[in-house]
Amino acid sequence: MQKTYYDPADLKKFGKISEWNQELGDKFFDYYSKVFEEGHLTAREKSLIALAVAHTEQCPYCIDAYTKDGLQRGITKEEMMEALHVGAAIKSGATLVHGVQMMNKVNKLEM
Amino acid sequence: MSTQSLQKRESDLANSNRQLDILSGGIFKTGELPTFKDKIAETNQFPLKPKKLEILQINLGYMCNQVCEHCHVDAGPDRKEIMTRETMLQCLEVIKNTGAHTLDLTGGAPEMNPDFKWFVHEASKAGIKDFIVRSNLTIIRANKKYHDLPDFFKEHNVHVISSMPHYTRGKTDKQRGSGVFDKSIKALQELNARGYGMPGSDLRLDLVYNPSGAFLPGDQTALEKDFKKALKEDFDIEFHNLFAITNLPIARFLDYLIASENYEDYMYSLVEAYNPAAVSNVMCTNTISISWDGWLYDCDFNQMLDLKVASKVQHISDYNEALLNDRKIIISQHCYGCTAGAGSSCQGSVA
Ligand code: SF4
Ligand code: SF4
Numbered sequence: 474m475q476k477t478y479y480d481p482a483d484l485k486k487f488g489k490i491s492e493w494n495q496e497l498g499d500k501f502f503d504y505y506s507k508v509f510e511e512g513h514l515t516a517r518e519k520s521l522i523a524l525a526v527a528h529t530e531q532c533p534y535c536i537d538a539y540t541k542d543g544l545q546r547g548i549t550k551e552e553m554m555e556a557l558h559v560g561a562a563i564k565s566g567a568t569l570v571h572g573v574q575m576m577n578k579v580n581k582l583e584m
Numbered sequence: 585m586s587t588q589s590l591q592k593r594e595s596d597l598a599n600s601n602r603q604l605d606i607l608s609g610g611i612f613k614t615g616e617l618p619t620f621k622d623k624i625a626e627t628n629q630f631p632l633k634p635k636k637l638e639i640l641q642i643n644l645g646y647m648c649n650q651v652c653e654h655c656h657v658d659a660g661p662d663r664k665e666i667m668t669r670e671t672m673l674q675c676l677e678v679i680k681n682t683g684a685h686t687l688d689l690t691g692g693a694p695e696m697n698p699d700f701k702w703f704v705h706e707a708s709k710a711g712i713k714d715f716i717v718r719s720n721l722t723i724i725r726a727n728k729k730y731h732d733l734p735d736f737f738k739e740h741n742v743h744v745i746s747s748m749p750h751y752t753r754g755k756t757d758k759q760r761g762s763g764v765f766d767k768s769i770k771a772l773q774e775l776n777a778r779g780y781g782m783p784g785s786d787l788r789l790d791l792v793y794n795p796s797g798a799f800l801p802g803d804q805t806a807l808e809k810d811f812k813k814a815l816k817e818d819f820d821i822e823f824h825n826l827f828a829i830t831n832l833p834i835a836r837f838l839d840y841l842i843a844s845e846n847y848e849d850y851m852y853s854l855v856e857a858y859n860p861a862a863v864s865n866v867m868c869t870n871t872i873s874i875s876w877d878g879w880l881y882d883c884d885f886n887q888m889l890d891l892k893v894a895s896k897v898q899h900i901s902d903y904n905e906a907l908l909n910d911r912k913i914i915i916s917q918h919c920y921g922c923t924a925g926a927g928s929s930c931q932g933s934v935a
Contacts, residue, residue, distance in 0.1 A: 485852065516806065544795065545802040547810055549752055 484534045517546050524553060525560035587651050589660040590839060597839045598658065600890040606838065607917040611848055617855050620919045627860045632913040634882075637905060638870040639686040641884060641930070642667075642675055644694040644703070645876045649726045652760045654794065656888055658835040659692040666696070667876040672703045674878060674900045679710045683905060684872075686714040688930065690884065693723045695730060708740040716743045718792075718930075721771040722764055734771075734778045743788040744780060745827070745930075746772075749796050751814035759796035772821045781823040789822075792932075794829045798846035800853055800924055801828035804933045827932025830854075832885050832921035854920035862927030865934035868913045874900055882913045884930070889918070 491498025509519050520542050527535030543553050590598040597603055611617045624630045645666030648659035667675075679687060687707060694700055694717060708715060717737065724733045737744055748768055749759045756765040772789075775781060781789030791811065795801050808826035815821040831837045833850060841847040868882035872893075878900040881887040895911040897904045927934035 485856075516803075517810070541799050544797060544799045547750065547793075547802060547807055549750075549755065551754075 479533050481533075481537065484537055487534070517548065520546055521548065521552065521556040525556040528557050529560040529564050587660075589646075589651065589658045589662050590836060591658060592660070592662040595839065597835065597842075600888065603834055603838055604889060604891075604916060606842075606847075607833065611851060612917055617851060620915050620917050623855070623858055623920075624860075624863055624915075627863070629860070629863045632863070632866070632868070632915055634909050634911065634913065635869045637682070637684050637872060637909060639688055639867075639872075639930075640679065640682055640684045641688040641690060641871055641873045643873065643875050643884060643887060644689055644691050644697040644700060646692045647696045648692040648720070649696065649723050650693070650720055650760055650764065652836070653840055654759060654796070654831050654837045656832055656835045656837055656885060657692060658888070663692065665876050666692075667699070667878075669699050669702070671876070671878045671900065672699060672706075674903075675874060676703075676706055676710070678900060678903045679707055679712065681905075685712065686716065687712045688716040688718070688871075690718040690930075693720055695719065695723050695733060701736060704736070704740055704742065708742075714743055715741065716745055718745050718747075721746045721748070721768040722760075724771040724774065725767040734774045734780065737775075738778045738780070738787060741787070743790075744775060745790045745792060747792045747794070748772075748811070749793060751811050751818070755796050769819050769821065772815070772823070773819065776820075776822055781821075783822065788824055790825045790827060791823050792827045792829055794831050798841060798844065798850045800830055800857060801928070804828040804926060825932070827930075828926075828928070829930070829932060830921045830924050830928035832918045834885055834918050835888055851917065851920070854924045857924035858920060859923055859925060859927060859935055862923040862925075862935040865927060865929070866919070866922040867929040867931075867934075871930075872908060880908065882911075885918055885921075886914055889916070891916075 488502070491502070509516060509523075514522075520539060523535065524539040524543055527539050540553070608619070612619050621630055624632065643657075646657055646659045646663035647661065647666055648655075648657075648663070649661060651660040689704070691697075697703070704717070719733070723730055725731075746768075749756045753765040756768065757763065772781070775789055778787065779785045780787040793801060793807055793811065801807065804826065807828050811826050812823070815823070833841055833847070833854075838847070841850050868886070871883060873881040873884045873887050875881065875887050879887075880893045880895075880898055880900065880903070881891065882893060891914045892898045893908060893911050894914055895908050897907050922928050922934075
């Protein structure tokens with residue numbers, strides 16, 4: 474058994490998930506590649522969204538993959554960091570907006 | 585960034601045999617990754633054979649005003665190997681009689697060869713259809729004696745192909761050295777002013793992009809769009825096409841890959857991106873590469889690995905196109921760089 478939960482080499486094996494369920498695996502990978510095709514959004518924009526979400530999901534595999542993808546597309550590190558702040562702003566916003574719930578509850582319970 | 589060539593630094597990797605050992609050892613020896621030979625054999629493409637000769641690529645010498653970190657030539661100001669006029673005369677004989685339609689001058693910085701202008705002048709008389717000079721742009725601004733190059737190129741109807749790693753200063757200077765971006769922009773503006781790269785102009789100006797690190801180039805068309813938009817908006821610069829070229833794991837780029845512990849991952853990326861459809865159009869299938877001292881190679885990369893053509897004819901002095909075209913191309917694992925994704929050649933994507 475490996476000693477750590479994450480191994481960078483596992484990313485290369487992602488495709489193997491289909492081996493234990495070919496049909497659903499195929500459907501997933503078809504869907505996945507379709508999503509990233511050039512559409513109303515450019516493939517470049519999608520790559521930046523993926524990078525931001527990879528961070529909010531804190532998925533090391535996705536961070537590895539979409540950092541490299543961004544470099545391949547000529548995306549600069551400044552653009553990448555800006556995308557991350559969008560993710561981070563939504564994350565912190567999502568935390569703080571729940572403060573309203575807290576405030577509602579306090580207001581209801583306190584005399 | 586180092587300011588010296590591997591050769592000057594007396595690095596291990598200045599020795600082409602050492603590079604070849606690395607390329608066939610490690611993960612390729614253990615069978616973790618298939619060799620290029622086994623890979624192309626899967627689709628019956630081994631041995632790799634040339635098709636019709638289209639391009640003569642002449643390397644006028646390894647001297648260069650820059651010392652780019654990724655350089656597969658290991659070029660730099662400290663390299664003294666340059667083509668003599670005597671070898672040039674032999675090249676001219678070949679150029680006059682060749683069936684190739686394109687003449688491609690490269691280096692180093694070919695302009696630094698003291699006989700460069702004479703050679704271009706003579707070669708342009710041979711009536712070759714497409715006459716390319718690979719100019720690194722900064723040379724035009726490097727020294728007063730090179731300031732007239734844009735006019736000189738125009739006068740001889742030379743097709744200029746120039747490297748531009750990125751449309752931002754940061755990425756460009758990181759790969760090529762500080763100040764390179766500003767000088768390149770200035771040089772491009774001067775070429776534009778002569779009509780080079782303008783929409784509809786016959787004076788061809790193409791740019792070469794290669795990644796500034798251990799990753800592969802993205803889609804050539806998308807990159808071209810981004811380059812065009814940024815260079816136009818920021819500097820009012822025009823150019824014709826962008827060629828996205830993959831960095832091959834040899835010379836300084838190999839040194840970088842090993843030093844940064846990216847070598848194995850990079851080879852994995854190349855093998856993963858292997859595209860069998862790119863094999864039939866790799867550069868060596870339509871090109872002969874000639875070194876500063878007149879030896880013949882399948883391509884500029886094999887030249888740097890000192891893998892001379894597998895033919896009775898190995899030197900420009902006994903050049904014979906028919907015999908050469910019957911050769912088998914010499915391959916090793918660096919060739920994966922030519923078949924990754926959409927493929928890569930001196931003219932960009934091939935598949
Ligand atoms: S990559 Fe080109 S410009 Fe840079 S050092 Fe090598 S030959 Fe010179
Ligand atoms: S490196 Fe040279 S020999 Fe190998 S595939 Fe590319 S062009 Fe051909």
